[in-house]
Amino acid sequence: MKYLHDVATIAINLDKxxxxxxxxEVCPRNVIDIKDKKADVVDKDACLECGACxxxxxxxxxxxxxxxxxxxxxxxxxxxxxxxxxxxCDCDGESGSTGCC
Amino acid sequence: xxxxxxxxxxxxxxxxxxxxKVKKTVSSWNFRDYFGAIFCRVSNHYRxxxxxxxxxxxxxxxxxxxxxxxxxxxxxxxxxxRKGLGALNAWILVLDTKGINVWCAAGKGxxxxxxxxxxxDSEKLAEKVSHxxxxxxxxxxxxxAAHEVxxxxxxxxxxxxxxxxxxxxxxxxxxxxxxxxxxxxFTLPERAxxxxxxxxAIAKKSFVPLLVVALAMGLQKHGIMFHRxxxxxxxxLIALTAGIFAGCVLHPLLLPFLLVRSFALQGLFLGLFxxxxxxxxxxxxxxxxxxxxxxxxxxxxxxxxxxFNFTGSTPIANKSGVKKELKIAVPVYIVSGAATxxxxxxxxxxxxxxx
Numbered sequence: 001m002k003y004l005h006d007v008a009t010i011a012i013n014l015d016k017x018x019x020x021x022x023x024x025e026v027c028p029r030n031v032i033d034i035k036d037k038k039a040d041v042v043d044k045d046a047c048l049e050c051g052a053c054x055x056x057x058x059x060x061x062x063x064x065x066x067x068x069x070x071x072x073x074x075x076x077x078x079x080x081x082x083x084x085x086x087x088x089c090d091c092d093g094e095s096g097s098t099g100c101c
Numbered sequence: 102x103x104x105x106x107x108x109x110x111x112x113x114x115x116x117x118x119x120x121x122k123v124k125k126t127v128s129s130w131n132f133r134d135y136f137g138a139i140f141c142r143v144s145n146h147y148r149x150x151x152x153x154x155x156x157x158x159x160x161x162x163x164x165x166x167x168x169x170x171x172x173x174x175x176x177x178x179x180x181x182x183r184k185g186l187g188a189l190n191a192w193i194l195v196l197d198t199k200g201i202n203v204w205c206a207a208g209k210g211x212x213x214x215x216x217x218x219x220x221x222d223s224e225k226l227a228e229k230v231s232h233x234x235x236x237x238x239x240x241x242x243x244x245x246a247a248h249e250v251x252x253x254x255x256x257x258x259x260x261x262x263x264x265x266x267x268x269x270x271x272x273x274x275x276x277x278x279x280x281x282x283x284x285x286x287f288t289l290p291e292r293a294x295x296x297x298x299x300x301x302a303i304a305k306k307s308f309v310p311l312l313v314v315a316l317a318m319g320l321q322k323h324g325i326m327f328h329r330x331x332x333x334x335x336x337x338l339i340a341l342t343a344g345i346f347a348g349c350v351l352h353p354l355l356l357p358f359l360l361v362r363s364f365a366l367q368g369l370f371l372g373l374f375x376x377x378x379x380x381x382x383x384x385x386x387x388x389x390x391x392x393x394x395x396x397x398x399x400x401x402x403x404x405x406x407x408x409f410n411f412t413g414s415t416p417i418a419n420k421s422g423v424k425k426e427l428k429i430a431v432p433v434y435i436v437s438g439a440a441t442x443x444x445x446x447x448x449x450x451x452x453x454x455x456x
Contacts, residue, residue, distance in 0.1 A: 001287060001356060001357050001417050002362060002417070003362055003417050003418050003419055003422045004362050004363060004422040004425060004426070005362065007419070007421045007422045007425055008419050008421055008422070009421050022247070025260060025278075025283070026239060026242035026260055027283075028239060028240060028242075028263060028283065028284060028285035028416065029284070029285060029416070030280070030284060047419055048416060048417070048418070048419050049419035049420045049421060050207075050208065050242075050243040051208075051243045052207075052239075052242035052243040055242065055243055055244070055245070055246050056242055056245070056246055056247050056248070058246075058248035065420055065421055066243075066420070067208070067420040068205075068208040068209070068413065068420065069412055069413065069418040069419040069420040069421075069422060069423045070412060070413025070418075070423065071364070071409045071410050071411075071412045071413060071418075071423050071426070071427065071430075072410045072413050073413065074423055074424065074427055075410075075427065075431060078427060078431060079431075084423075084424055084427055089413060
């Protein structure tokens with residue numbers, strides 16, 4: 001099961017990458033592999049943009065628009081604040097309706 | 102970070118002499134745990150309150166060498182961890198994630214470096230164990246920067262398996278993880294278990310609008326007539342149920358077999374399919390053309406909306422993709438909603454012979 005083709009924003013700065021493999025270790029979808037001692041995005045469409053790789057990269061070599069891909073939260077943000085990034089879903093509060101978490 | 106000297110006098114009482122009291126737990130589940138595990142999959146109200154108090158727990162009789170497992174204070178996360186640990190003697194460090202599971206809390210940052218450091222400190226973990234390893238579930242990685250934790254506390258983060266049932270194998274194999282243990286899955290049972298909560302949530306949200314529609318449908322010159330209300334509302338109730346079924350039940354179950362990758366489109370196609378089934382079965386043959394149109398627009402748009410909302414529950418969708426879908430989907434939903442209302446008005450007018 002893969003999501004939309006070629007939309008994930010993950011990118012690796014090869015100058016900063018030391019090939020330590022930490023990103024490979026934390027990725028739950030096997031998006032990254034080590035090739036020629038550098039991290040390489042081998043399955044971009046599988047990327048959840050969870051940000052685990054970037055967060056655990058001690059060399060800040062991974063960039064992307066990481067966050068939670070939750071339509072409930074983003075529709076909420078868009079309608080309420082005009083910005084999908086500002087939305088929260090029910091997992092954040094008490095109102096409780098969608099079961100996304 | 103200072104290491105507590107191994108003082109034999111203190112060792113005996115090391116679990117109680119310093120820092121807050123260590124809470125005891127067991128690996129087995131009792132009736133209430135089983136009930137809770139089921140009920141928090143049905144009621145969101147219950148689920149948001151299904152919590153354990155944060156802090157350090159001892160499972161069995163852990164020594165200073167026993168492994169430390171980190172988890173969230175969503176009770177189901179905690180319960181799965183202790184169950185997975187089985188007969189192991191271990192420490193469980195529960196972070197305060199406001200009752201949210203590890204993956205979602207990591208995404209929001211509550212299962213994060215700051216909270217982890219705070220708990221290591223407040224629970225005086227360095228005095229309870231002689232080693233410097235923390236086993237953090239891999240799905241906590243979006244919130245935890247292993248190198249920062251190491252730098253600030255001296256503790257090394259070891260990412261453990263995603264599923265608690267793999268923990269014992271992981272420990273036996275000397276903390277080594279297999280590719281299967283670190284790969285997220287979305288199997289049929291994993292998808293099916295999410296459906297009830299989604300159905301309950303949208304059913305609750307639909308109640309008031311449905312009531313308003315029913316009252317409007319029953320409206321006559323001399324008041325509200327129940328028989329009229331029931332006859333005219335029934336097709337709408339059926340359409341609503343069908344839309345929910347397509348978007349919240351069929352969609353998660355059939356997810357791997359749907360040919361398009363866009364969640365909104367997946368739901369849209371399932372809604373169209375359900376509408377076609379109704380149309381060709383002749384179930385709505387006695388309903389006026391406006392009523393039928395309202396029903397089909399409602400089924401299709403609702404199914405699409407619900408399937409799209411499911412993105413947040415899946416280990417498939419990503420933020421950039423949802424943003425892209427949003428740009429088309431939201432205007433379509435607004436137009437569909439408006440169209441449904443207009444068609445329902447026309448349906449009522451036509452039924453009353455006013456047209």
